[in-house]
Amino acid sequence: MEETPGSHPPGGDDFPPGDDGCTRRRALNAFLASGVVATGASVAYPLGRFLLPPEQAESAASSVVAGDKTGPFRPDDFPVNTGRIFKMGSKPGILVRLPDGEFRAFSAACTHLSCLVSYRADKKVLWCACHAGAYDLTGRNIAGPPPRPLAAFTVNVKGDEIIVSRGS
Amino acid sequence: MIARIAAWLGERLPLAALRELASHKTVPQHRASVWYYFGGMSLFLFFIQVVTGSLLLLYYRPSADHAWESVQFIMTKVSFGWLIRSIHKWSADLMILFLFLHMFSTFFLKAYRKPRELTWVSGCVLLGICFGLGFSGYLLPWNTLSFFATAIGTETPKVIPVAGEFIVKFLRGGEEVTGATLTRFFAWHVAILPALLVTVLGLHLAFIQAQGMSVPIAVKAKPRPLPFFPNFVAREALAWVLALALLASLAAFFPAELGTKADPFAAAPDGLKPEWYFLFAFQTLKLLPATVMGIEGEALGVFALSLAGLLWVLVPFLDRRSARGEKSPLFTALGVVALVFFVGMTIYGWKS
Amino acid sequence: MRAILLPAILLLLAGAARAGDSCVPCHEGLQDPRLSAPVKASASDIHFRRGLNCSSCHAGDGTASRKEDAHSAAKGFRVPRGAAAVESCAKCHSDAAFMKNFDPAARTDQEAQYRGSHHGQKLAAGDDKAATCVSCHGNHGVLPVKDPSSPVYPLNVPATCGRCHGSAEYMKGRKIPVDVLAKYEGSVHGKALLGRGDVGAPACNSCHGNHGATPPEIASVANVCGTCHSEQADLFRTSKKKANFDENGIAECVFCHSHHDIAPPTDAMLGTGEKSVCLQCHQDEDDAGFVAARKWEAGFRSLVGKLEDATHVLEKAERAGMEVSDPLFRLSEARDHLTQARVLIHAYDAGKVVEKLAAGEAVAVAARGDGEMALSEIDYRRRGLYVSLFAIGLLAVGIWFKIRDLDRKLPPA
Numbered sequence: 001m002e003e004t005p006g007s008h009p010p011g012g013d014d015f016p017p018g019d020d021g022c023t024r025r026r027a028l029n030a031f032l033a034s035g036v037v038a039t040g041a042s043v044a045y046p047l048g049r050f051l052l053p054p055e056q057a058e059s060a061a062s063s064v065v066a067g068d069k070t071g072p073f074r075p076d077d078f079p080v081n082t083g084r085i086f087k088m089g090s091k092p093g094i095l096v097r098l099p100d101g102e103f104r105a106f107s108a109a110c111t112h113l114s115c116l117v118s119y120r121a122d123k124k125v126l127w128c129a130c131h132a133g134a135y136d137l138t139g140r141n142i143a144g145p146p147p148r149p150l151a152a153f154t155v156n157v158k159g160d161e162i163i164v165s166r167g168s
Numbered sequence: 169m170i171a172r173i174a175a176w177l178g179e180r181l182p183l184a185a186l187r188e189l190a191s192h193k194t195v196p197q198h199r200a201s202v203w204y205y206f207g208g209m210s211l212f213l214f215f216i217q218v219v220t221g222s223l224l225l226l227y228y229r230p231s232a233d234h235a236w237e238s239v240q241f242i243m244t245k246v247s248f249g250w251l252i253r254s255i256h257k258w259s260a261d262l263m264i265l266f267l268f269l270h271m272f273s274t275f276f277l278k279a280y281r282k283p284r285e286l287t288w289v290s291g292c293v294l295l296g297i298c299f300g301l302g303f304s305g306y307l308l309p310w311n312t313l314s315f316f317a318t319a320i321g322t323e324t325p326k327v328i329p330v331a332g333e334f335i336v337k338f339l340r341g342g343e344e345v346t347g348a349t350l351t352r353f354f355a356w357h358v359a360i361l362p363a364l365l366v367t368v369l370g371l372h373l374a375f376i377q378a379q380g381m382s383v384p385i386a387v388k389a390k391p392r393p394l395p396f397f398p399n400f401v402a403r404e405a406l407a408w409v410l411a412l413a414l415l416a417s418l419a420a421f422f423p424a425e426l427g428t429k430a431d432p433f434a435a436a437p438d439g440l441k442p443e444w445y446f447l448f449a450f451q452t453l454k455l456l457p458a459t460v461m462g463i464e465g466e467a468l469g470v471f472a473l474s475l476a477g478l479l480w481v482l483v484p485f486l487d488r489r490s491a492r493g494e495k496s497p498l499f500t501a502l503g504v505v506a507l508v509f510f511v512g513m514t515i516y517g518w519k520s
Numbered sequence: 521m522r523a524i525l526l527p528a529i530l531l532l533l534a535g536a537a538r539a540g541d542s543c544v545p546c547h548e549g550l551q552d553p554r555l556s557a558p559v560k561a562s563a564s565d566i567h568f569r570r571g572l573n574c575s576s577c578h579a580g581d582g583t584a585s586r587k588e589d590a591h592s593a594a595k596g597f598r599v600p601r602g603a604a605a606v607e608s609c610a611k612c613h614s615d616a617a618f619m620k621n622f623d624p625a626a627r628t629d630q631e632a633q634y635r636g637s638h639h640g641q642k643l644a645a646g647d648d649k650a651a652t653c654v655s656c657h658g659n660h661g662v663l664p665v666k667d668p669s670s671p672v673y674p675l676n677v678p679a680t681c682g683r684c685h686g687s688a689e690y691m692k693g694r695k696i697p698v699d700v701l702a703k704y705e706g707s708v709h710g711k712a713l714l715g716r717g718d719v720g721a722p723a724c725n726s727c728h729g730n731h732g733a734t735p736p737e738i739a740s741v742a743n744v745c746g747t748c749h750s751e752q753a754d755l756f757r758t759s760k761k762k763a764n765f766d767e768n769g770i771a772e773c774v775f776c777h778s779h780h781d782i783a784p785p786t787d788a789m790l791g792t793g794e795k796s797v798c799l800q801c802h803q804d805e806d807d808a809g810f811v812a813a814r815k816w817e818a819g820f821r822s823l824v825g826k827l828e829d830a831t832h833v834l835e836k837a838e839r840a841g842m843e844v845s846d847p848l849f850r851l852s853e854a855r856d857h858l859t860q861a862r863v864l865i866h867a868y869d870a871g872k873v874v875e876k877l878a879a880g881e882a883v884a885v886a887a888r889g890d891g892e893m894a895l896s897e898i899d900y901r902r903r904g905l906y907v908s909l910f911a912i913g914l915l916a917v918g919i920w921f922k923i924r925d926l927d928r929k930l931p932p933a
Contacts, residue, residue: 028921035915039409042908049247050223087849089237089429112720116856129860132750144748145720244843250901399926406919413912420905426843 063165064088066095066105066155074160075103083119083126086164092116093153093164094126098137105153105164106139112146126150194393195400196383201391203273204381204400205407206266212408213263214365216415217301220256221358228308230354232347235310236429243426254419260302262415264445267295268510275483275503278490279382285484287375290368292481297365302443304357310350315430317442318353319345324453327467346432385495444518448510449473451517480506541582542590543574561661570622577608602648606634609653633732649690656680656730672730675713677723678704703781722748727779742772749773755867775800785862787824791817812870819877823858826884827851833891840898847890854883 065072066086073084073095083096085108092108096119106126110117115130125142126135133144139152156163177183195204227246229238242249271291274280280288307318322345325335341348383391394400442450452473456465479486489496547559562568567576575582580597584590591597600608610631612618619626634640634653642650656672663670671680678701684690686701704710704724712721727736727744736744746753756762756772765772776789776797788795792814802809830851834844857880864872 025925028918028925032915032918032922035911035918038911039412039908039915042911043412046248046251046904047223050249050252051226052247054245054247085853087846092849092852112718115859116853129751129863131748144750145718147718147720240843240845395930399923399930402919402923402926406916406923409912409916409919413909413916416905416908416912420901423840 063163064093066093066162066164073162075157075162076160078103078162081121081124085116085118088153088164088166094119095155095162095164096126096137099124103155103157103162104137105155106135106150107153108150110146111141111148111150112144117150190397191395193396195381195396196387196391197394198383198387198391200277200384200387201394203270203277205404206270206273207376208404209407209411210263210266210270211369212411213259213266214369216259216412217256217263218362220252220259221362223252224256225358230308230351232310232350232430235308235350236426239309240426243424250423251416251419254423255415257424258415258418258422260305261444262411264298264302267298268445271295272503272507276500277382277384278487278496278499279384280484281382281385281487281490281493282484284375284379284382287372287379288484289481290372290375293368294365294372297361297368299445301357301361301365302445304353304361306443307345307350307353308357309426310430311427312430312434312437313427313440315345315432316436316440318349319436320440321442321446322349324466324470327464327470329467344432385490385493441517444514447517448513451513451520454517476506541573542585543578543582546587546590558660563661564663565661566664567662602652603643605652605654605659606631606640606643630731633729636734637729637732638734649684651684655684674719674723675717677725678710678714681724700780707780707782708784709782738769738771739766741774745773751863752866755864759866759868761868787817787820787862790820790865793817816865816870816873819874820858820861823854823861823877823880823884826881826888827854827858830854830884830888830891833888833895837891837894837898840895842894842897844891844894847887847894850883850890851887854880854887856880857883 064087066084067073068084068086073086078084078095078097080097080101081099083094086093086095088105088107093105094108094117095103095105097103106117108116110128110130110133112128112131112133115128117126117128117133117135119125120127120134123134124137126137126139128134128144128146131145133146134142135146135150136142139150141147141149153164153166156165174183195201224242227238227242227249229235239253242253244250274288274291303318303321306314308314322336322339325339326332328335337343339349339352340346341352441447453466453469456469458465460468483499484491487496487499490499544559544562547556550556562574573582577600578597579595581590581592581595584592598604614628614631616626616628619628630653635644639651643652658671665672667673668675670676682701685696686698688698691698705714709721709723712718713723725733726747728734742753742756746757752773762772764770765775777785786795789797790813792799792810796813796817798809798813802813804810830847834848834851837844838848857876861873861876861880864876867873
C-alpha cells in the first residue's frame, strides 16, 4: 500500500456514499470490536489463571515435606523400626524411624552404583540390595562396596508433617 | 457516556491540546517507510517483557536455594506459568532481534545523521541495557547451562588491564559465581536496568517526537505525510497483534526449558554457549590465538570489540558526508562489513 | 625380654647407619645399575624410613670401609633369594611383639599363610620360580600397602599377579592357564576396578587370598562370591538348587557366571535361547526347569519393555517441554524392582520373582500413564493456542480492513 500512496483499494470507489457506506463502517467497527474482545479474552484468561494461587502455595526448595504418591507421611502412621523412600527434589531420599522413635533421613542413592537403599529392620542398617552395601544409621558405609557415606538430611516434625531439609 | 467522561477529563487535563498534537503528527510515506515500524515493535515487546516479568515476580525466588525450584514450580504447578515464562523468554529474544533490525535499518538509511545524533546514541545505550537485561536474566533460573555460561561471561573482563579483576568481582559480587551473584543479577534485572531503560527510552522517544521521522537521503521528492493517528498507529497495531500471535505460537510449540539445577561443584558441561546475541563476540574471542604479537589474544579481542562498539556509537559524529545530506558509500560499506561480521560469526558460533 | 632387646638392637643399627654406613656411599657411585639402583630405591623404602638398613637383610658388616670386609662371609653376608627371602622378611614380620612397635594392629600371620599357599608349597618343594614376599611387594623400595604406587595397592594387584600368571613364557610347563589376566580385565570386576578405579571391586586376591593364595574349592565358591554378593548367596543357600548342585559336585556361582571373565549378567542368561545358562541342565522342552526358564525370561522381557516404553513416553513429553521429573523419578523405583527381581532369581522361587516383576510393572505402567497425561496436556496447550490464534486473527483482519477504511479517507496525493 505504501508503494501507491493514496490509491484506494480496488472497488473502494464503487461503494455508494451515504447510508450504505455508514452501515459498512458500522459493521467494520463491530467486527473490530469483537476481535478486540476475543483477543482480550484470550490474553486475560491465562493471565487471570496465573494470578490465582496454585494448590501448592509455594515452591519447595532445600526442604520438602516427606511423602510419596499416596501423600505426605504422618508421624503417627509411621511405625518405628521402618524406613520409607521419598522424593527429595529430583533425587530419592530415605526416611527412617529408629526403634526409639527418632526420625532420620538420608540420600537413598547408594554411593556405589546409585541403587536405592532400603532399611533392614532385622539388622538395623541401610541396605543396598544390588551389592550388599550397608550403612549404619548415621549414614556411614560399614560393609560392602560403597566408597562413601550417605548424605544425611535434617528432619523436623511440625504438626503432622515431617519436614526434611538439606544441610544442618 | 464516553463523551461525558471525555468532557469531564477535558476540564481537568489539556486533552484538546493533546488531540491537536496527535492530529498534526505525521509519518512520511516512501518506499523505505516499512523500517519505521521496527522501533515500535521493540517497544511493544518491551511492554510484553514488563507485563510477563512482573507476573513471574509473583512466584520467583531469587536465591541459590530456591531459584531453580521456584522456576520449576512456575513451569509445573502455576496455571499457565509455562506460558508466561515462555513468552518472557521468546519476547526477550524477539526484542533483541527487532532492536538489531531497527539499528541496522537506521544505520543504512543514515537516519542517525544531523540533527539525530543523540537519538542514535541513546538507542545504542538502550541496546546495551537490553544486553544487560538478557545477560542478567539468563542466570535467574539457576540451571547448569546458565550458571556456567555466566561464569564464563563474567570471566571475560579479567583481561582488561588494571580494572579487570575489580570488574569481575563487581559483576559477580565476589570472587566466584555464587548465590551472591544471583541476588545481584536479580537486582540488575528487575530494578536497576529497567529503571535505566525507561529513563533512556523516554529520552529516545522525546528526541523522536521533537525531530520527527528521518527521511532517507535518497528520497528526493517530498514524501506524502501519513497521519500518525489513526493511520500509522493502526498499521503498527496490526504488526503488534501479529507479533502476539507469533509469541503465543513459539511459547506453545517451543516452551522455555529449565534444565538441571546448577551445581557449582560439578564439572562444566560441554558445548556451553551464551545467548545468541552474544555469540558473535564469544566466537570472535574463541577464534583468536592465545597470543597475537606478544599480547594476550583475548585481551586484544576484548579491546578490539570494545573499540568497534565505541566507533559504532560515534558514527553520527564521524560520518561527515551524510551530515551534509550527501550520500555516504564509505559508511554503507562499513555497515555491510559490520553486518556480515555479526551474522557470519553468529552462524559460525551457532554451528560450531 | 626379646621385646625389649630387638628395638634396642634396631636403634643401635639405625644409629650405626647414620653414623657410618658404608654401603650407601660405595654403592651410589657404582656404574652397574643392578648394584646402584637398590641404594637409590631405598630412599622411599618403608623399612629404611623406619630405621632399618642394608645389613638388616643382607648382614655382612655395614661399617667396614673395604668391600671384602663389608661382604665378609664370616659376618654372614648374603643376598636372600627364594626361601631365604621369606625367612628374611619373616624374621620381623612373624614376630608379633616386634611388629607392635610399629603398628599395634599389625598382622603377623603372613608367613604361616604363605607356607600353606600354593606358592609356599611349591617353594618348599624346590620350585625356585614360585612367588615369595618380594615377588609381589618388591625388595628395595618397598611401599606401604596403602600407598597407591605399591604393587599390591588394589588397583595394581591384577598387573602384579599378571606379571607371572599372564606370562606364557614364565608359566611354561605348568598346567594352569595364563589367560586369566586378560579374562579378568574384560570382566565386570576388571572393568570396575581398572576402568572406573572403584577400589571396592574385587582384584585377584579378593577371591584367591593374598599370602595364602589358593584357588577356592568348588564347595567354597559360593562363600567367596557371597562376601560381596551376600544377598544372592543367602538366597541360593536356602534354595532347593543348593542340595542339587552339591550332589552333582557343581561349583555354584561359577556354573552360570563363569569366574575370571564374569560378564555383567543379562536376562538372556535365562530362557531357552543361545545364551541361556539354564539349558546346561534343563534341555527337554517338557522339563519343569525349561518351562520356568522360558516363563521367567518372558517376565523380565515384559518388565524391561514396559520400562523402556514408559521412559520413551516420558522423554517425549520432556522434549516437548513438559515437566515430568516426578514420574521419571518413580521410574527409578521400577528399575529397582527389576534389579531386585534379578537378585531374587537366585532363590529359584517363581512366586517371589513374579511378585517383584508385577510390582515393577505396576510402577512402570503408572509412570507411563503420567507421561501420556503430560502429552495430552500438550494437546490442551495446542488447542488453547489455536483458539487464541483464531481470536488474534479475527482482530488482525479487523485492523486490516480498518486500515483500508482509514486510508480511503485520506486526501488524494
